[in-house]
Amino acid sequence: MSAMPHLLDAEGRAAIERLMRQRPLLGFDFDGTLAPIVMHPDEARIPDRIARLLERLTARAPVVVVSGRQVLDVRHRLGFKPTHIVGNHGAEDEFDGPDPRVVTTLEAFRRQMLRMEPMLNEAGATIEDKGASIAIHYRLAPNPALAREAIAELVRELPPDIETEHGKRVVNVLVAGAPDKGHAIQRLAARYGTEAGFYAGDDTNDEPAFDRADPGWVTVRVGPRLEHSRARYRLDEQAEIEEVLRLMLESPA
Structure with a gap:
């Protein structure tokens, strides 16, 4: 307790x-x-x-x-x-919209992500691009361990100022200091x-x-x-x- x-x-x-x-x-x-x-x-x-x-x-x-x-x-x-x-x-x-610096900083990761998206989808992970952050979900993955391995491969080498945060069957990709x-x-x-x-x-x-x-x-x-x-x-x-x-x-x- x-x-x-x-x-x-x-x-x-x-x-x-x-x-x-x-x-x-x-x-x-x-x-x-x-x-x-x-x-x-x-x-x-x-x-x-x-x-x-x-x-x-x-x-x-x-x-x-x-x-x-x-x-x-x-x-x-x-x-x-x-x-x-x-x-x-x-x-x-x-009312004020997304932080424009954050949206721009994520562009380098987006390019990397799109190259690897087929591999992620095959492992049961899906990408949600929200503009000021990106979520990689694996709640519906048939094999969660395999999906986590694919996501780990994607985020192994992150562009500058990009970081990850692990949640409930999701990995959030965020801009440092956002x-x-x-x-x-x-x-x-x-x-x-x-x-x-x-x-x-x-x-x-x-x-x-x-x-x-x-x-x-x-x-x-x-x-x-x-x-x-x-x-x-x-x-x-x-x-x-x-x-x-x-x-x-x-x-x-």
Whole structure:
């Protein structure tokens, strides 16, 4: 059992009540946090009951979605209109667009990637080019070990300023120093004029948000693999986010 306190225990519930008195920024990852993980990523959607709760929350506080997906990809999967969406792990803003330096820096890797794409596809890996980042998925690979070997071959020699980050059956290709989810939540808190905040996420790319959050923030790691997380609280499974949203709505302003 993890030593990290569960958000729905007494301590976590009290933290939510304190937070909601301050009109906080409410930040959420998409896949695995608001939406259940599915075998086919294109089928991911927020359940209707969760979308309705989020819609009600937007009347009380800024609700932001910070996703590894592109903004256009995630927007139609939400079922409600959030205050703000940030995509590409923090490098693409809904209103300001993707960071142009990041898009340009990835060009050298794109050329290398296209040369090796047939080999990746044969191993069961697929490429998703999101402009400001690239994801190489192998969730549907018949032989995940073979797919990982093919991806390792692709990323063995990376162009300058390019780095990788491993997630759940995906390898993300990113530009070193690109805005991440930690930068995103800081930028959004300043934009919406709040010092208090909440952020929940389930994967490696959410850790910068946990790390950069101010001490008073409520940060939550969803699901397993908690040993090295810098979040302050945990949820054991994605479905528990519904109860968290209900607690936020029931908390006195």
